[in-house]
Amino acid sequence: SQTIHQWPATLVQPVGSPLSLECTVEGTSNPNLYWYRQAAGRGLQLLFYSVGIGQISSEVPQNLSASRPQDRQFILSSKKLLLSDSGFYLCAWGVVQETQYFGPGTRLLVL
């Protein structure tokens, strides 16, 4: 069966520090991968998605970037965090027109 991992689960970082969140998927090949952000009390915001290694589509211009160095690895990064980057970050995988499977999420607090 397929499994999706995210880490860390919780992160507290100072403003201006770098960020690296990692997501890995097991049990499937060549999945579409997604990064979402959920601010407190708000809906899902799609940040990036990837249909293959090295292929990244950005949905919203912002302080973040994404990379897909391996088929089942998706990384969300920032060089300098802003207060507004705080939120709940969710990684997901899926195939076209089918169910998306979400990881457990990373709660990021920027102080």
Add this chain to the structure above:
Amino acid sequence: GDSVTQMEGPVTLSEEAFLTINCTYTATGYPSLFWYVQYPGEGLQLLLKATKADDKGSNKGFEATYRKETTSFHLEKGSVQVSDSAVYFCALAKTSYDKVIFGPGTSLSVIP
């Protein structure tokens, strides 16, 4: 462009009450429709789905019917429990693009 609209809530119900969360969509072609649920502090998980008109998705006592004539996919449950307290997201997906379009989510709180 394609979109999903749902009541944002919060919705507060007493245990054993009837639940309806409305969802309507705008899309060309024949999208698949989904309901996802997010329990506090967790990621989303699929609750039910329907892939063509008049299909009914069902799971854990929840139901939703794909109504193409009204472009709707309303979520219903006959008797809610405290454990149903969560945020519910309606969503659509199409073969013509690689991402899923989510509604804004509806927060449900069930009180004993």
